[in-house]
Amino acid sequence: MSISTIVVIGCLSLSTIGLLFYVYWVLPRQIESRLRESLRVFSTAVELRFPNHTGLTDRVLALGLRLGQLAGLSPTELRDLEMATHLRDIGLCAIPYRLVKEKPWLQWTHSDFETYDRHAEISAHMLEITPSLHKLAPIVRCHHAPYDGKTGWFAPNSRAIPIQARILYVVTTYVWFERNLGDLLARDRLVEGRGSLFDPELVDAFLRMLTSKGVRDASEHLAGVP
Amino acid sequence: MRRSSPDALQRHFIALGVTALVAMGGTVRLDPGNRVDWVPLLTLTALALLAELLPVRVNREGLRITLSLPFLTGIALTDGPLGVIAADVFITLAAAIGLAAVRREGVPWKWLSANLAIAAVSSAAAGLCMTGFLTASGYDAWLLATLVFVLVYSVANFVIVTRLNSVLTRRDFSHNVLAGLKPGAIGLAIYCLVALGVAVLVQDGLVLLAPALFIPVIALRAGLIMKARMYEHYYETVTALTLMMQRTNPYTGGHLERVAKLAEEVAQRLGIAPRRARLVREAAVLHDIGKIAIDEAILDKPAKLTEAEMEHVRRHPVLGAEILSQCEQFRALVPWIRCHHERPDGTGYPNRLQDVEIPLESKIIAVVDAYDAMVGEPGESRPYRKAMHRREALEELERCSGTQFDPNVVRAFKEVLLREAARA
Numbered sequence: 027m028s029i030s031t032i033v034v035i036g037c038l039s040l041s042t043i044g045l046l047f048y049v050y051w052v053l054p055r056q057i058e059s060r061l062r063e064s065l066r067v068f069s070t071a072v073e074l075r076f077p078n079h080t081g082l083t084d085r086v087l088a089l090g091l092r093l094g095q096l097a098g099l100s101p102t103e104l105r106d107l108e109m110a111t112h113l114r115d116i117g118l119c120a121i122p123y124r125l126v127k128e129k130p131w132l133q134w135t136h137s138d139f140e141t142y143d144r145h146a147e148i149s150a151h152m153l154e155i156t157p158s159l160h161k162l163a164p165i166v167r168c169h170h171a172p173y174d175g176k177t178g179w180f181a182p183n184s185r186a187i188p189i190q191a192r193i194l195y196v197v198t199t200y201v202w203f204e205r206n207l208g209d210l211l212a213r214d215r216l217v218e219g220r221g222s223l224f225d226p227e228l229v230d231a232f233l234r235m236l237t238s239k240g241v242r243d244a245s246e247h248l249a250g251v252p
Numbered sequence: 253m254r255r256s257s258p259d260a261l262q263r264h265f266i267a268l269g270v271t272a273l274v275a276m277g278g279t280v281r282l283d284p285g286n287r288v289d290w291v292p293l294l295t296l297t298a299l300a301l302l303a304e305l306l307p308v309r310v311n312r313e314g315l316r317i318t319l320s321l322p323f324l325t326g327i328a329l330t331d332g333p334l335g336v337i338a339a340d341v342f343i344t345l346a347a348a349i350g351l352a353a354v355r356r357e358g359v360p361w362k363w364l365s366a367n368l369a370i371a372a373v374s375s376a377a378a379g380l381c382m383t384g385f386l387t388a389s390g391y392d393a394w395l396l397a398t399l400v401f402v403l404v405y406s407v408a409n410f411v412i413v414t415r416l417n418s419v420l421t422r423r424d425f426s427h428n429v430l431a432g433l434k435p436g437a438i439g440l441a442i443y444c445l446v447a448l449g450v451a452v453l454v455q456d457g458l459v460l461l462a463p464a465l466f467i468p469v470i471a472l473r474a475g476l477i478m479k480a481r482m483y484e485h486y487y488e489t490v491t492a493l494t495l496m497m498q499r500t501n502p503y504t505g506g507h508l509e510r511v512a513k514l515a516e517e518v519a520q521r522l523g524i525a526p527r528r529a530r531l532v533r534e535a536a537v538l539h540d541i542g543k544i545a546i547d548e549a550i551l552d553k554p555a556k557l558t559e560a561e562m563e564h565v566r567r568h569p570v571l572g573a574e575i576l577s578q579c580e581q582f583r584a585l586v587p588w589i590r591c592h593h594e595r596p597d598g599t600g601y602p603n604r605l606q607d608v609e610i611p612l613e614s615k616i617i618a619v620v621d622a623y624d625a626m627v628g629e630p631g632e633s634r635p636y637r638k639a640m641h642r643r644e645a646l647e648e649l650e651r652c653s654g655t656q657f658d659p660n661v662v663r664a665f666k667e668v669l670l671r672e673a674a675r676a
Contacts (some may be wrong), residue, residue: 028455049472
């Protein structure tokens with residue numbers, strides 16, 4: 027083997043190692059981080075439209091991922107849950123501004139709640155026409171779907187509801203009530219809807235999770251409970 | 253994006269075909285007539301064919317690239333220009349037919365003919381340059397000759413493909429060349445290294461080890477796929493944000509598309525670099541993203557807005573900037589969007605900036621958006637206002653030039669419209 031062969035093969039080997047490192051280590055992380063950043067754009071847009079949603083996504087994300095881990099979700103399923111958490115409410119841009127911004131939700135009529143709940147379907151429609159996000163559409167569509175398939179305007183059979191959607195329903199309900207009525211009433215709401223609105227196993231796991239010391243501390247720190 | 257007339261494309265195809273025939277004729281005449289070395293020829297052709305069967309789609313227009321060049325370089329070294337032309341034409345043909353069969357689609361004969369012609373011209377040019385270089389500098393300079401082959405082949409291929417792409421999309425050729433230089437240069441550096449690897453194995457009689465060189469090729473391919481996915485996700489994010497905006501606002505896709513296209517052309521007219529002009533296009537699509545957070549009842553109000561309502565609406569540039577600042581990829585657009593309602597006379601909002609403080613890109617968006625809002629049909633951009641005639645709208649821009657709009661941008665905008673009219 028000549029000197030030039032050794033030099034060329036040596037340079038090529040080093041470059042290949044560098045290229046492999048860049049392609050299989052650096053690039054995937056870069057893609058992941060850009061994906062997360064771009065998802066934050068959507069949740070920020072919703073939070074700026076409806077400031078009473080500010081901070082909800084971060085809280086839902088923290089609790090939802092923890093519950094997802096307890097429910098035994100795979101890393102891919104957890105990633106879908108994380109993305110769906112950011113994108114679940116993009117349909118709120120089509121919900122009348124004055125309903126959410128100017129009318130206290132405790133005064134909402136049944137019709138107002140129905141109008142509001144349509145944001146899940148609108149969000150799902152928007153995701154369906156975005157190729158890299160369309161797989162999240164079923165999760166987002168069902169994130170307010172009742173577990174028993176009886177309540178509400180959109181009520182699929184519980185088996186048709188993806189587990190990430192069931193997790194989101196439990197966690198978003200808790201976080202919303204926790205912010206507005208406090209932790210105890212938020213827990214009562216989950217217990218009340220256990221088996222009808224919410225997956226009973228997830229409710230049990232979630233309540234157990236909230237009782238654990240670490241989460242209680244985090245909840246008090248993050249939630250701003252009144 | 254406007255497509256070229258079929259005649260222009262056909263003329264380019266005919267010119268390409270004639271060039272290919274001339275190149276092949278010239279190669280037959282000038283080829284020194286190497287003895288065919290079957291083992292390297294078959295091994296490297298098989299590897300080149302395998303690389304050709306794994307194309308990567310690199311842009312939204314469907315442009316695909318393949319990574320067979322390093323293996324063709326080895327064939328050029330052992331079998332001369334004629335050998336490399338034959339191998340390149342064969343692998344292009346076989347891969348196109350094979351891929352069409354796998355995808356259960358018809359063979360795209362028109363584009364396949366163009367690809368065959370491109371392969372013949374690039375191989376002939378590179379093969380003859382390499383032979384000429386070897387003859388002039390002595391046959392020991394094969395390492396440098398390898399680099400000459402890769403460089404000439406890449407340049408010929410890049411120029412022809414970029415030219416066809418410009419004809420097809422009616423974008424300026426020089427801008428397309430500039431836009432493709434950086435990604436092309438990175439790929440070229442890796443091509444050169446792998447081609448040198450092939451060359452040393454061929455020279456040392458170790459050509460059967462060449463399949464190991466598929467590792468960097470596969471890594472490069474994976475990198476290109478990931479980069480393409482990253483760009484695709486970026487454009488999908490823009491699309492999804494546009495959809496959100498359209499849900500809250502009376503804009504139509506037609507208005508946004510026209511504003512985006514005109515903004516890019518005005519930016520290029522004003523000498524902004526192609527990559528930055530492309531960003532201006534995206535900023536023009538997203539410039540009103542902040543209106544997501546504005547009460548749609550006020551935006552749709554058919555009567556004059558009260559001062560309080562105006563104040564509410566005037567928040568949208570700041571809100572838009574805040575939304576987009578969450579993502580690194582949109583950071584360049586943030587100041588442009590924040591300032592797109594600033595005026596050169598210092599009476600704009602949100603910060604009443606003076607002329608020199610307003611980014612040129614914001615001024616472009618302001619002019620193009622105002623013009624399209626004036627000439628757009630009712631319901632396209634402003635539901636309560638009747639469409640103006642183009643002449644009236646241009647007169648209005650002229651009238652506000654220097655106060656509301658930048659005079660240079662208005663001038664460039666008029667030139668773009670005149671050029672559009674001449675094309676039509």
